[in-house]
Amino acid sequence: MADTATGPPRSGRREPAHPAGPQVHRLSLWQRLKRDKVMLLLTLPGLLYFVVFHYVPLLGYVVAFQHYEPYLGYMHSTWTGLSNFSAAFSQPAFWSATRNTVEIAVIQLVFFFPVPIALALLLNSVVSGRVRRFVQSVVYLPHFIGWIIIVSIFQQVLGGAGLLPHLLGKVGLPRYDMMSDPHAFPWLLTLESIWKDAGWGTIIILAALIGIDRGLYESAAIDGAGPWRRLWHVTLPGISPVIVLLLILNLGNLLSVGFEQILLQRDAVGPDAGEVLDTYVYYHGIQDNDWGVAAAVGLVKAVVGTVLVVGANKFAHRLGHEGVYRGADR
Amino acid sequence: MLTADTTDVTRSRPAREGADPSGSGAKARRAARGAGGSEGRPPWMERPSLAGRWGKAVILVLVVAAVAYPMIGIIATSFASQSDIIKSSGLVLWPAHPTLAAYRTVFTGGVVLRALFVSIGVTVVGTFASLLMTIGMAYGLSRREVTGSRIILMTALFTMLFNAGIIPNFLLVKNLGLYNTYASLVMPTLMSAFNLVVLRAFFMNLPTELLDAARIDGAGDLRILVSVVLPLSKAVIAVVSLFYAVTYWNAFFNALLYLDDSDKWPLPMVLRSYVLQGQSLSGAAAGETVAPQQAVQMAVLVIAVVPILLVYPFLQRYFTKGVLTGAVKG
Incomplete structure (x- = not known):
């Protein structure tokens, strides 16, 4: 470390x-x-x-090693060794939350990750600077909108009384409510994340695209490479270091799926599909006062998460990239 | 408006270039426009096919619409009458009978107004405090030879690698006596290591000649900060304050965890209970014309979004610089 x-x-x-x-x-x-x-x-x-x-x-x-009672404090609560951990590990709810966390993270990674890259490539290919800047300022905006507002907006469009079920009903299909379908939950989260942050994510890719030597494109074109071959042989190799770095850092954040985003929508789909490790800690600890078990789960999550982040950074260094932290100290 | 813009630009380009097949003229024009190499199509690049141009334009229009539609929708719905809402189901795009009833309901209720004041207070005080502390720390760490600066920097940077988690943070806030106070909405998120890195990187890249000249003129470290560094850093400080302000404005996590008393709720918490959980606004004055529930909900959303929409255009041109100094570039 x-x-x-x-x-x-x-x-x-x-x-x-x-x-x-x-x-x-x-x-x-x-x-x-x-x-x-x-x-x-x-x-x-x-x-x-x-x-x-x-x-x-x-x-x-x-607290993770105690039977914590708030009125007794750390000093006077009884020590229980690792029993909180074994209690947590024997709960199906804990494993279900872990499974949901990983499932949501993987779906988000696979389906969110390529979107900013594709959008950046598209923006980069727009010849007119005016159009490009206009689209950029529009797509950066949702990044600054809070999750509550975003979830409310999605509720208006996809929710039970929203636009999509209404349109479906009009053409005679069942009025599908995505917001309360447990199976659709990871996809709903991914859709919301794309709406919020895909535009923002283009900034880093666009910067990498600008860094590609124009001369390479020109020579490739003179050698007869068409637009798609230039994309494949010049553009993608040019931005691949940034893509690899982002991918690694994303893998490092595998356990940190958005707490606010999920907490706001957990009740609509129920805990079986909507509980992740962070919400598990919140509901068991803060809501149900089961401090020890919640802290134990939080500690496991924090340790594994830190190992993943540090490991991802080391791996990025090994590949010859400056990780986030070294880069920051230059 | 955008449709016209996109197609107009893409359509007119080949005509212009067709008039000058040599290509050198296009190059000269581009140089004359002085907008740098990324503007206009370079001579070696083939004209995109008609289908490609249209496909690109359609995707861009869809992307912009996906962001703009919900924004326009919530604003329009907040002014809509009951009949407008019934007619459109979901979001109204153009209220045929615009009315301010929803806003009257919201503001006579008192709840939203109070939450609005809390949010404004937290945002103003929080942003100011965060900015002061971040500027001070970033400047203090911007010279490598300052004794101990390396250890202090690492102490701050390490916080990017781990997150203490919900339970320990909650216990800390309780033990510090911040539970159920407005301070709990500000203090736990006073600084972000990311913003610190952005500012520090910017300060370090300022021309040393200027700083040395000020020193020779007898300015001390503090004087240099106030009269040389800060005036040169207005743009990056604007971006960092936007990042902080938006975080405070949207903050929901702290309020959820640390506030017991709904009288102290900031706007996002009120949004959650009245818009997402569908509770009706209590305390609306009797005898008022009752506005449609959905319009009232959208009015609360609009109140939460509008401040962001207002500051956004002024600051968005600095984003790329701000984000990139902090991320890969170091």
Whole structure:
């Protein structure tokens, strides 16, 4: 884990650009702190935030090993070892939530992932800059709309009293309500995600497309390659590093299917189809006060999730890509 | 409007180029237009087939319509009368008998108005606090030689790799005494490591000559931030504040978890209960003409969407820059 983030030593040992120049190394720690005091003071509130709201809560996972009672607190609740974990693992509901999580994630990955790429290729092939920019500004917009609003909008179009069942009824077909069909749930989520974020996802692909050397296209065309062959032999190889990187990072987020999106629609399809690990933790912990078991499930999910993310990043590095974190520290 | 635009541009292009078969003229024109290499079709590229052009135009129109239709639909429905809604079933696209009854109902109810004030307050205060802290931290970490900056940066970046999870966060908020306070809507999500990285990368890429010149003129670190760095970073700060503001405006997770008292609900929670769960707005004044339930729901949605629609056009041209500095480019 440390290796992922620290990266090669080169980034840390670059010559300092400070006017103090070569004398920097001779300053004592105290002198350096004094020199940097303004800069350090400016980082302090942010550092405090990250420590208090991201690191300190990790201590709360002791609850996973306790029979936690809120009025007793961490100190006085009884320790139960791993019994919360075995209780969770023996529940069919836990396995059903795990299955749903993976199923939803895989369907989202397979069917969402290609859409921004296709859309970006289409946008890139639009000759008129005006049209391209107009379409771009339209398709970026849904990214900024909250899940509640998006689910409400889908309710108006696909829900029981919405447009689609109405149209189906008009042509004599059964009035199909996708919003309450448990079998359609992963597909519904995917559809909503595409509506919200496919446009936004084109930004990164479009940037990669712009980075492709124009000369390659020209030589390919002169050599007689038609548009499709140029797409296959120039464009796709040109953007494949970005695609691979995005794919790997997406695999890393396999267990993090959208909590808000699913919570809002879980009740319409019932927990059998609509429960994922995050909603399981929410309903068992916050709603039913089964703190220990919920925390145990949360901990398992967090550990597996972190391993996946870190592993995905390492894998991306191995393929010669700068992962998110190394890239950020350049 | 878009249909005309797309087809017009694609249709007129071959005619123009047909008049100048040598291709060099097209190149010159493109250069003269000064819009860079991506504008217009390069001379080696063949004219797209008629079917290809139309296919592309149709897909683009469908994509734009998929975003625009629900947006226009909810706005139009919110102004619709009962007869309009019965006639169209689902979303109304053009209210034949426009009425403000839905908005009168919403605003006399008090619930939505109060939630609106909560949301505005949380968004304004939260965005301001987030921005201050993120700017301070990003600037403090923007010079590598600052003592300890590397460890502090890593502390912040690591939070991208794991998420403490629902139960520990809930227990933390409770233990800090933030449960059921407005502060619980802001503090747990004060900063995002992503926005920090975006700002820091931007600050690091500012020309060092300018900063050095300011230092030679006797400006301290804080003075450089205020009078050199910030004026040069208006665009990226605009994007980061949009990211923060939208997050606060749409935030639902914090309110769901940390608020017990429905009087403190922000707008998304109210949306959830009145639009998704279909509860009727209580407290609507008796004797008022009752607006159709669906129009009232759409009016609440419109109130939640309009602020985003209003700021979006001003900021969207900076997105690409903002997103890319944070993501692959580092």
